[in-house]
Amino acid sequence: MMPVNEFYRVVPSCGGLVNVYLTPGEPVPMFDNLTGRMDYNIRLLAVCGVNPADPQWGGDLEEHIRRHYAAWLESAEEIEI
Numbered sequence: 412m413m414p415v416n417e418f419y420r421v422v423p424s425c426g427g428l429v430n431v432y433l434t435p436g437e438p439v440p441m442f443d444n445l446t447g448r449m450d451y452n453i454r455l456l457a458v459c460g461v462n463p464a465d466p467q468w469g470g471d472l473e474e475h476i477r478r479h480y481a482a483w484l485e486s487a488e489e490i491e492i
Contacts, residue, residue, distance in 0.1 A: 419476050419483070424460065431458040431476060433487050456487035 420432045433456040443450045461472070468475040476483055 418480070419473075421461075421463070421473060421476075427462070427464070428460050429463050429472070431461055431472075431483065431487075432490075433457070433480075433484055435484060455490045456484060457490050458483060458487045 418434055420434075422430045422432060424430050434453065435456070436454060439452045441450050441452060442448075463472045
């Protein structure tokens with residue numbers, strides 16, 4: 412079960428692989444005077460094409476993400492939303 416303050420999500424991809432989306436920090440809403448829209452400054456990072464059955468995760472990918480969150484952040488790519 413995911414924590415209420417979700418900081419990652421594992422999403423099925425193709426071929427039995429998954430994508431891991433990481434959302435460090437809290438969104439900070441700010442009004443953009445140039446566009447007239449709210450900008451929530453959400454930073455979305457992704458590690459794509461992860462094999463959840465890979466032995467390096469010790470049989471529990473989500474537990475590995477929680478225990479090594481900083482390393483997952485370092486290996487992720489930023490996604491523009």
